[in-house]
Amino acid sequence: MKAVRTPEENRRISWFCFFATLAFLGLVLLLDQLIKPTSPMYMLLTVLQKGSVYALAAVSMNLLNGCTGLFSLGHAGFMLIGAYTYAIFTIPSASRDTVYQYYDAAVRFSFPEVFGNAMGPAGTALGVLVAVILAGLMAAAFAYLIGLPVLRLKSDYLAIATLGFAEILRAVCQWQKLGPITNGSNLLKSFARVSKFKLVLGSTKLTLSTFVPVLIAAVSIMIIVKLINSTYGRAFKAIRDDEVAAEAMGINLARHKMISFTVSSFFAGVAGAMMAMVLSIAQASNFKSAMTYEILLMVVLGGIGSTSGSVIGSFLFVAASEWWLRGLDSGTFLGINAPNIFRNGFRLVVFSVIIMIVVLFFRQGIMGERELTDVWLNRRRARQKKKEAGK
Amino acid sequence: MDKTILPYLISGVSVGGQYALIAIGYTMVYGILRLINFAHGDVFMVAGLMMVYAAAAMPLSLAIPLVIILTVLLGFTIERVAYRPLRTAPRMSVMISAIGVSYLLQNLALYITGGLNKNYPQIPWISDRVTVLGMETSRVTIITPFLTVFLVVLLVLLINHTKIGMAMRAVSLNFETSQLMGIRINSVISATFIIGTFLAAVGSMLFFTNYPGVVPTSGAMPGLKAFVAAVFGGIGSIPGAVIGAFIIGIAESLIKGLDTILIVNGTITEQIGLATFSDAFTFVLLIIILVFKPTGLFGEKTTDKV
Numbered sequence: 001m002k003a004v005r006t007p008e009e010n011r012r013i014s015w016f017c018f019f020a021t022l023a024f025l026g027l028v029l030l031l032d033q034l035i036k037p038t039s040p041m042y043m044l045l046t047v048l049q050k051g052s053v054y055a056l057a058a059v060s061m062n063l064l065n066g067c068t069g070l071f072s073l074g075h076a077g078f079m080l081i082g083a084y085t086y087a088i089f090t091i092p093s094a095s096r097d098t099v100y101q102y103y104d105a106a107v108r109f110s111f112p113e114v115f116g117n118a119m120g121p122a123g124t125a126l127g128v129l130v131a132v133i134l135a136g137l138m139a140a141a142f143a144y145l146i147g148l149p150v151l152r153l154k155s156d157y158l159a160i161a162t163l164g165f166a167e168i169l170r171a172v173c174q175w176q177k178l179g180p181i182t183n184g185s186n187l188l189k190s191f192a193r194v195s196k197f198k199l200v201l202g203s204t205k206l207t208l209s210t211f212v213p214v215l216i217a218a219v220s221i222m223i224i225v226k227l228i229n230s231t232y233g234r235a236f237k238a239i240r241d242d243e244v245a246a247e248a249m250g251i252n253l254a255r256h257k258m259i260s261f262t263v264s265s266f267f268a269g270v271a272g273a274m275m276a277m278v279l280s281i282a283q284a285s286n287f288k289s290a291m292t293y294e295i296l297l298m299v300v301l302g303g304i305g306s307t308s309g310s311v312i313g314s315f316l317f318v319a320a321s322e323w324w325l326r327g328l329d330s331g332t333f334l335g336i337n338a339p340n341i342f343r344n345g346f347r348l349v350v351f352s353v354i355i356m357i358v359v360l361f362f363r364q365g366i367m368g369e370r371e372l373t374d375v376w377l378n379r380r381r382a383r384q385k386k387k388e389a390g391k
Numbered sequence: 392m393d394k395t396i397l398p399y400l401i402s403g404v405s406v407g408g409q410y411a412l413i414a415i416g417y418t419m420v421y422g423i424l425r426l427i428n429f430a431h432g433d434v435f436m437v438a439g440l441m442m443v444y445a446a447a448a449m450p451l452s453l454a455i456p457l458v459i460i461l462t463v464l465l466g467f468t469i470e471r472v473a474y475r476p477l478r479t480a481p482r483m484s485v486m487i488s489a490i491g492v493s494y495l496l497q498n499l500a501l502y503i504t505g506g507l508n509k510n511y512p513q514i515p516w517i518s519d520r521v522t523v524l525g526m527e528t529s530r531v532t533i534i535t536p537f538l539t540v541f542l543v544v545l546l547v548l549l550i551n552h553t554k555i556g557m558a559m560r561a562v563s564l565n566f567e568t569s570q571l572m573g574i575r576i577n578s579v580i581s582a583t584f585i586i587g588t589f590l591a592a593v594g595s596m597l598f599f600t601n602y603p604g605v606v607p608t609s610g611a612m613p614g615l616k617a618f619v620a621a622v623f624g625g626i627g628s629i630p631g632a633v634i635g636a637f638i639i640g641i642a643e644s645l646i647k648g649l650d651t652i653l654i655v656n657g658t659i660t661e662q663i664g665l666a667t668f669s670d671a672f673t674f675v676l677l678i679i680i681l682v683f684k685p686t687g688l689f690g691e692k693t694t695d696k697v
Contacts, residue, residue, distance in 0.1 A: 289611070290608075351498070360473065
């Protein structure tokens with residue numbers, strides 16, 4: 001049951017979430033300093049970096065698929081636009097010619113350099129931020145254009161049309177005539193990446209390689225949560241539950257669907273930019289429909305319609321596939337040594353079986369449609385009731 | 392100029408025939424369950440892989456029927472395990488389950504093959520080279536369209552003139568009413584999956600003979616294209632799916648050779664890499680048809696009831 005909240009409870013929840021996020025960010029900043037790349041716990045940082053990329057991608061997909069009921073499978077395409085925009089505008093001008101080996105690079109400046117020259121180190125950071133936001137805007141602009149014809153379609157037709165557009169975007173990015181911009185089918189590299197993110201304060205040097213992606217993801221997810229809790233969010237959910245009834249209530253279907261689609265794609269673009277900075281390469285052939293499926297499975301794992309579920313689902317997914325189940329690929333798992341069975345690829349098989357079990361038998365996923373805050377609120381109410389009964 | 396276009400046209404007709412065999416599986420399942428069976432393309436890939444392993448272990452005369460039987464069994468099992476428990480669930484859940492099965496099959500194939508390209512066995516007679524209309528090609532290219540048309544005619548006869556065919560038509564028209572009329576829904580659905588995967592298995596033998604090998608992702612693209620073909624022709628309609636598949640196959644093949652054709656034609660002077668769009672063009676077609684005629688060329692019109 002979704003609890004109806006009083007204004008007092010709402011205020012408490014907002015503050016609680018805010019401080020919890022702050023505390024988490026502080027912890028990440030601390031871990032960033034303490035764990036060195038040689039430490040066996042470094043895996044934790046990798047999981048946090050990749051997890052935050054996928055968390056944002058999953059939350060933005062959930063906004064569309066879970067909250068608005070628009071079953072779209074074009075996420076990989078928008079992430080591709082984001083990743084490429086970010087990469088193209090942050091490659092230092094000195095490395096341009098090496099990156100664009102076979103072409104004459106068309107874009108000859110990079111935001112971190114332009115702002116860095118004008119404002120010093122703070123400008124470099126600003127330049128990265130501008131590139132990330134531009135990545136989102138580009139993805140949103142493409143989404144607007146694609147949405148015009150596509151959003152009129154229903155359920156599975158929409159799914160297949162968005163999937164098709166993602167494939168078209170991928171092909172266009174690899175076209176040799178666009179080589180001066182996208183570098184054709186070759187990869188983009190040498191741009192601003194997380195391992196270079198540092199904060200120098202006098203003599204102390206703070207590593208920010210995990211902190212920055214987690215921060216971007218946290219801020220973006222907060223904005224999405226605000227949107228879901230606003231009147232727009234309510235309209236989205238009304239459209240999901242019954243389109244005809246929502247229209248009869250005076251909700252402009254085309255407008256709200258478009259808002260949901262472009263906002264979701266904006267954050268998909270940001271997630272794509274984050275993926276580029278975490279992986280330190282961007283290549284169109286990585287953004288296949290398989291990536292969209294993976295993100296969709298994360299959303300399902302967490303529970304369709306639940307933002308906190310999507311976050312939990314994606315961190316679990318990344319942690320399991322990158323870290324906990326590693327042993328299944330390399331011979332030894334849980335102390336059992338069987339190199340013939342535990343060889344390359346077994347991890348993914350086990351993993352997909354787990355996912356099938358979730359899809360078939362635990363259709364609600366981890367959270368169902370609830371949020372973590374609902375769970376917390378119900379506990380708190382139960383406690384209060386007990387207290388009153390005890391009096 | 393004709394000499395330039397002809398080879399692309401012939402290979403397009405052949406690829407179209409192979410897509411048609413896969414597309415029928417999509418369109419029949421969609422007609423009855425309203426489900427995009429995302430795993431169908433991967434079943435096609437698994438059929439290819441099984442052929443690789445079967446051909447290495449036994450003579451081809453044994454391997455071919457065995458592979459067809461195993462593929463049909465796989466399709467049947469997938470329906471039983473992954474789709475039947477969700478019969479009353481929302482459509483989105485079933486679609487997600489289909490995506491899950493596709494993910495599982497691809498990962499399983501990755502594990503078994505180690506991600507390496509597996510060379511597809513040479514099937515004697517059909518992979519022989521022949522000369523037709525002054526150009527050399529493999530015999531499979533010539534046979535495919537005829538075999539496809541033959542199988543489709545057989546299938547249409549089955550659907551229009553047998554009891555199970557009538558049951559299929561009834562179920563696709565109205566699920567619940569046909570249940571009340573005493574039709575065993577589950578056996579009809581199983582039969583649909585059996586026919587669909589049988590055709591996919593035949594299609595995979597024709598398709599992979601023309602390609603150097605099978606990798607875990609080889610099913611994804613042909614699967615998507617066959618689905619687009621089914622939508623293009625009007626989903627649920629078998630002749631529609633076949634015509635759609637031929638159009639897509641020919642268009643794809645012509646675009647692959649468009650650079651060469653245009654150069655011979657004198658329109659352009661150098662290669663401009665239009666072949667990159669051979670896959671994307673399929674989706675352009677899809678979007679055009681969805682926007683202008685969402686029910687496809689031969690699809691029936693449906694309206695949402697409140």
